[in-house]
Amino acid sequence: MSSTKPEHIIIVGAGIFGLSTAIHLARRGYTNITVFDKQPYEKTLYSYLDGCDAASADINKIIRSAYGSQTIYQELTSDALRSWHEWNQEIARGADLPPGFSPSDRVFFNCGNLSCGDYSSLPTFERATVECMEAAGFKRTQLITNEPADLNAAEEKGFFPAMNPFSKKTLGVLDTTGGIAVADKACLYALHKAKSLGVRFILDPFNGAFASFIYDLNSQVIGIRTADNKKHLAGMTIMACGGWTPSLLPELDDLCEATAGSVVLLKIPQSSQLRQRFSPSRFPSYTFKVRDGAEGGLYGFPVDERGLLKIGYRGTKYTNPKVQKDGKERSVPITRWTTGNEGTLTQIPQQAHRVIRKFMDEYLPELGQEGINIWKSRVCWYTDSFDNHFVIDRVPGQKGLMCATGGSGHAFKFLPNIGKWVVDVMENIGMDSPCIQAWRWRKPASGEEPTNTLMEGSNGARSLGKTCLVTAEAARSKI
Template sequence: MGGRQLKHSDAIVIVGAGAFGLSTALHLALRGYRNVTVLDKHEYDNSGYDYRSGADSASSDMNKIIRSAYGSQVEYQDLSKEAIEWWTAWNREIKAGKDLAPGLSTNDRVYINNGTLCFTDQLELAPFEVETIRNMKAAGLGETQLVTMNPEDNASAQRRGLGYAMDPFRRRARNKPNVGVLDTTGGVVVADKACRFALHKARRLGVKFIFHPQAGAFESYWHDEQGNVVGVKTQSGEKHPAKKVVMACGGWTPTLVPELDGLCETTAGSVIMLQIPPNSHLRERFAPDKFPSWMWKLWDGAEGGLYGFPVDDRGMMKIGYRGTKYTNPQLQQDGKLRSVPITRYTPGDKVTQLPRKSMQIFKHFLNEYLPELAENGIDIELTRLCWYTDSFDNHYVVDDLPGQNTVMVATGGCGHAFKYLPILGKWVVDIMEGVEMDRTLVKKWAWRSLPEGEKPFNVLMQGNDSPNAFKNVSWTKDSDLKLGSQPKL
């Protein structure tokens, strides 16, 4: 690793101020690096990382799920335990009211430990949940996983004030199966507030942030006469020298770092948001202390992959779907097709609707599991495409760019990285410094290619041949936002 020779006075430039970029900046500062600059084209000081205020990165969101349940992947289970300790400490800092970030009060929490229910429409637990229970027991954490069909676990949930989370969809009352596992370590991370908190902490430690559509937007690397990267150029024409450049650009990374071809691709998940009126009894019904975060048929392909949350402090309920992930292949300057994020805020062409397939899945679920929404006249308020970067094996990519040890990539969140915001950067900086490189996750996050004959977890780079490429997809209309309607394919 070229980064082992870094001095604390060396210039480090991070491109991207989402979860990877913020956390890396924070941990560089905590470790004594004094010349760290973060560039981002999003004007986060104005938007506050709020999607509804124009911020369209994946990290700019209402909320994210936190969980320790990871099936057979015990390395992420262990990482979750460490992250939750940090989230809990951040809550304590906010409650103490010392040097609060803009827009936060002592009543705010960035982590709400209200449980995460992983459930199915089948009559027995899925293999993922079975593996989770086995591995959590092996780690001495078996009491954190409560099976909904187990009377003893239901009694335990009641004693611990989590009874609401064992059957939040009121399946038993309707004589419907209720099969799942409650991860009591899990819950909700309030994403926009967490980003503002991390940003504030990093700034107080001396990190410089440049948020601007041109001055903060990456244009190209800056090379010396030997072809070595010695910094970056922005779209405003400015040059920023750097001994290390960290490309942490979320869904925009695969376009800016074409070397990721075959390893990573940006894909869009679908999200709906429903506004619960202040005077509705559903505000209390779906409040965070009465309704958990949840994941439905997590690994069941196109007919599953839904996840959701309680209402936020503005009465908005978010539900997401990644059982089908979409791509936007666009011809690049080198003649190759790469998926490029496009949102309702993209300059020029925009996307303000969802694929009809996604809306069908949402409405099928809501009709079966939350019929009270339509019964009370609640419709979909807003939709979004949320762009993540997927790797072929669902592991992150944190490593130097091959052939350029002054450039590092921190990406490939695959929709499950934000929960680690407080500690992602600790690992990134460890890898930058060459610390304990034999750890399992460090090896899994290294630059890699798909072994010959091995089936990928995520199928990437299908271009316009993919049935989920935008040109092959039909889209919803505004009328489809009413829960009583059903889009036709």
Template sequence: MASSKLHPDSAILIIGAGVFGLSTALWLARGGYKNVTVVDMQDTAASGYNPDTVDSASADINKIIRFSYGAEIDYQRLAMQAAAEWEDWNNQFAATTDASGLPADLRPDGAGLGERKLWRNCGMLRMSDGYQLSEVELRTLENMEKEGIREFQFRTDDPIDIDRAEKRQWGHKMDPCHRQERFGVHKAVLDSTAGFVVAYKSCSWAKYLAEKAGVKFILDPLRGKVIDISRSGDAVHEETPLVKTADGGGWTPSLLPEVSQLLETTAGSVVTIRVPQERQDLWERYSASNFPVITWRMDEGNGIYSFPRDEEGIVKIGYRKTKWTNYDDVNGLRISVPKTAHVTEKKETRIPITALEGIKGKLTHSWPEYIMTNLPDLAEFGLHSTKLCWYTDSIDNSFLVDYVPGRPGVAVCSGGSGHGFKFLPILGREVVKILEGQGESTPYGKLWGWRGADMTKGRNGLEEGEDGPRVLAKHRMASPQDWKI
């Protein structure tokens, strides 16, 4: 079906209730589309997107909200627009106290709900490990200067920025790891506009908004599980939708083999540390009021990040230096597929020992490791958990939002590449424009359109295939015996 045939009464089926699916459904409903259904094989509603029971990159305890994109100014601008929507969501969420209409996990008296905020403006410290800022960081500052937001960025080596940070009460977050004192150098930029969102609550809120706008949800292990999308455009569901938007985190390539040259299922490595509340010194130190989100050497090829503790004392640390793959047979193809804790037949909660060592601080590499270098006061607690976070990488880290060539009525909306969550409140606005055929008139329609693998700006490792070094089967997986720091 050509996009010109899309009309308010079109039966639209969205596969996957993650960030892409939720945001697209919400904006379709806001745009007057009356027959929008979201299906998912996991009952995210009953669980409140609980990351302990739901396998999805979107179902997480927290996600970074940042605006630093180097030379990619279109993403920077969209992130700034999303920030305004996050602030609006915060206000709406705090004001919605009528428990009768809210999911149980979002009600004011909900267990563990704590402060009624979806996003926390705790700042983000972009730390370098060397004696100078990276070229990407310098380009980011240049673009922020052009956009008029440089004043909210504080360089740790600039006396004017340091003074401005102190006056705006951000000084205590300029060097929370005491790197200047301990190592004699601290090169970083504190972004006072950034922070994090409580991811699972944000998804639950987006679903609540979508349902209020008229979106229907089918969340069921049988009725919500799509195992095939017909090439002929025939129904994959009894309601015979005219448009099917394929999403679902790491499952997209298995539903649409055509995207395997552009998308790949990969996994980042995540660990958590639990800070006991009786340790009030550390409980206060790692609170969002006192500790920012930190990214470390993200521009230098290593890519580690951490969050302040949550309400349960959990400090999450993620490793992005290597994004792992897991190959299996899918419809006659060998492609990377998820291997998760709950949903997949072959389950996995461990992470490769290489990632674990890089996070916790066993000195087996030529570069320093994260916890012992930056958070040594957490070492005594050891690790609380490990997890593989599966998502869909695109070949060039840009999203893929377009109609699938040769499949009438089928569009793909995926390829979050580990940076899509921040756009949850606003992503669907741009997706709907593309579905309606306005993509050529927007920067995002051009940026996210269908593209040949040989036309992209970078291959992002997809060309390695099963022979590459990132395949999980080639690595020793860490067990709880390895968790001691």
């Protein structure tokens, strides 16, 4: 640990960006850190089923090194994976566990991540992954599902069932370094780590909710006011509010937007053989035609210890544009847990439901054969940047205000290490590094084709107001 740094640092948001930043600030010698969140995570334990609606509050998330030719994220994953393995080992030793944890808990399962589709030849992204991982020295970690030598390697490594886990053959690449993070447990473990390092947490819908910034006479941010009207002064305020960040920081216009993915959970009875069939020892996390537009964009997971099997759809990501105080529309997250809307958004878009059901019927027909229904559905809010890179930078014109967001559907895996980079930016360290450059404050260059089109507003085709929603829960009709 480096020398003591007593200045007060405020982090708003205890999702993965906030938690990781808190841990790395404390490790870097900061002794006066407060994390605020409107979610009472010590009570709700990051559980969606108990009222948590952040992207990080989930049962599981994919971990993959497979990033095509985007080697900055490949390297970042390889660094994160070391910590995921270490965290599992620490938990197994049982020395300093959060309440409710036991040494048999795991925050990472190395069950592999299969990126596949109904392809006749391997897509460019998957080819690039194989080449880039080989070039980085990770030999034979990326296994092509129809290559005899790779099938042999899968057999040797214990990944053979994960190469072709569906009832219909697919073509793709199994990333044997990857698997799943047990998201809620991983966040709780990170929260515990941060607390053990001396970080203060105010996790409360009132005392922990950010209400506004406090400015000095030069219009510089010098802290925040919370919903209980208390003032909290700080040398640096870091906004890490996930999908809520773009409406709290309008400076993010055209850079980030909150968009909704659709998720369903199926509950497999304890007595069913399918618990074994979909267990992480045999079944990988997967993406299916994930870059192939509205009829693709699927991903899924092995069954968890409660018997929950999760399938998600991101082929179309939806928006909830609402007019803000400045008269401009911005997409704001709405969920079944949103204050004032409790219980309202229990549906998912019809398109998402149709694509998920078609996939289940074709590739996982055993679920239907056993009469296993969709048990719960959820919309889960991404913070998309236009180019899928994160945003970790000072807010322009502000010395004491930073933003760490823009997870764009792939940041969870970096829970152990993303905070190091936030602290680097805060301390102006390594500002030329390709990561920090990719995550700087930016606008699309003129003529640049964005990966994600942002801010189409309430007239846009993806606006939830224009979208047909259906009740997916316990509906098992063929579409």
